[in-house]
Amino acid sequence: MSLNWKEIDRILEELDLPDTHIQEVVQPDFTSLVLTLYRPGNRFRLLTSFDGAHTRLNRTERRFTKPRTAQRFAQFLSSRVKGGRIVSAAQIDRDRIVRMKVVRGGETSVIWIRLWGNAGNMIVTDADGTILDAFYRRPKRNEVTGGRFPPEEKPKRTSARLEEFEVRPIPDGQSLNATIDAEYGEKHDERALENEKKRVRALLTARIARLDARLSAVESAPDTVDDAVRFREIGDLIAANAHTIGPRDEWLSAEDFYHDNAPVEIPIDPALSPGENAERYYAMYKKAAERSKTRGQDVANLRARRDQAQADLDSIESLSIDELRNRFPPRAMKLEAKAAETPGLKYDSNGYTILVGRTATENDTLLRRHVRGNDVWLHTRDYPGGYVFVKSKPGKSVPLEVLLDAGTLALVYSKARKSGRADLYYTFVKHLRRAKGAKLGTVLPTHEKNLVVTLDPARVRRLTGSADVDE
Structure with missing residues (x-):
């Protein structure tokens, strides 16, 4: 369940954001952004999450891994507000939209945080309301660079309806920020672990399929040089019967002088000359002969890698999220399909x-x-x-x-x-x-x-x- 307007007001009251400075901007994934804020004697992290029903804004004690390469919006926000001072932060018209004004070096930026579940977004504008960039670029809402925010005002809900919302129960001695951080953090960890398992499971399943295909191809290759010699024999037959091959022939009918002159049908490429067709089979013989020499080692290597991939797949359920990410880094997974x-x-x-x-x-x-x-x-x-x-x-x-x-x-x-x-x-x-x-x-x-x-x-x-x- 997303935060209601009363909870957002309570969270902002506890945070007391005015006069804090933005020290760091981190976007750990595609649904959240973390600002490290500082005022003398107090340094803390402010989490904004757009994770569907768990969309929220709260102070967090959780630590997030900083990506090696910053995401687009994090790079923009760092260049725009890092080192800046938050002048004001308040919810607009009880509409679950937070307006945060940041000043840096005489330049004013306004960060709009819309906490609307699946429609959540963070939009940065200049002082005049022109959009500079957005966490999610949504052309249909005109939430793109150069657009305007906030858009034209829509009819407000009645005060009676708004008053129905209440702040959720808070344990004694605990702030709403800490309550939200603990409640949603645990759910986030559970979903993150399941997502990691799903990602790694898909990766390893695909890896096993590729290794099975390669193993099948290697095992079905000629077992010995003698088997590969057939390619050379076919090349000789084509060379010996080159004068019988027509310009558009796709097959050569000949007597196989290697096997008691038995009739044989040989597929040939009509786009190649008889000599080039013979050379193609000679090249196939050479390649097959070389491959047959290393076939045993290739099969052993592929089987060992296949067995390791299967063992990894069987161990997924017993691994923590850190172990999954360390053993199967997401970046390496993406590169594996390409390299x-x-x-x-x-x-x-x-x-x-x-x-x-x-x-x-x-x-x-x-x-x-x-x-x-x-x-x-x-x-x-x-x-x-x-x-x-x-x-x-x-x-x-x-x-x-x-x-x-x-x-x-x-x-x-x-x-x-x-x-x-x-x-x-x-x-x-x-x-x-x-x-x-x-x-x-x-x-x-x-x-x-x-x-x-x-x-x-x-x-x-x-x-x-x-x-x-x-x-």
Whole structure:
């Protein structure tokens, strides 16, 4: 239940706002605003809430988290009245509208606080009544910058009807401000907790669905290089029968010389030439072959992340609102839908985290978003390959064994893999410089050191859990 006019008068009387100064403006969420007010010997917070049936204005002892980035209205109000002095504050015509006059440096602002349940709003005007900004911008009410407030007067309710309202019971020795703060604060906490649970539940449910989809896609990919070889065979068939393909053909009918000349129908892209269609299948073979080598690690990583998300979902009911916000920050949740999770592969070596990029895009994303200046970067010399990063620990050097593990992974995920041995160089990420005009992910290292790595199947098995190593 919102405050009635008698309660608003009582609250303003207890607050005694004239001659207080506005020290800080905080908008913790989309329904409330907190002013920190000060007069000699008395510093307190004034809460204005537009939370539907709990719309209110009262002194509060509750603490509110200040957002990292201030909301639009809070930024405006700070620039306009922070440091100003409240000259007067009173309810207008018993209409649940509070008029607060603020003076700062000879400039007068009027803050109108309308405590009308779902129609509540805070509107700031200049001394002439021109709207400067509003907590909620409502064009249909003309509550936008440049409008006028208050609007034309409406017929007033009869005095008899107004006199029916009473101030709610107040415990002995307690002010109405304290009563309202305790009563509505508890309800606010309950709703806030339920809203946080709802938000986190939706986030984790969506995360599990995404991981299930990715897991299904990885598990349905070719299990072995032999399965992926079929793409190469199809490319060969297209190349061998290129002379039979017409300009608008969408299918190629041919004899499969890899399988006893059995008839086969091959889908082709009519927008591409026969040679380009063959190259497309060769590229699919190459991609599938590379993917099959890391399939086991990909599946393990996805299953571990899926299990963790499910465990988080199961634990929601036992968490407090602070625990929910700390473990699942709202800002991170919004960014998660837009930004991919850590790309590439992730390994552990003696407590150190090793990140591996397998493509130019993964290399670039890791470099831009997931590593810092003191992390170590490794790459093969004279061979194309993935970037490998070792996440550093404050005050510690990367041990030789960890460096050898990272070097082995750099060799495994490079064109030097078949040779079984490669020269690598490594340096701190802060010594990398992106090459202008070069391909995505290309960097120019400085202060680099050399490392020679020979492929050790036992080390690879320990790191990846796979025996798929050319011995």
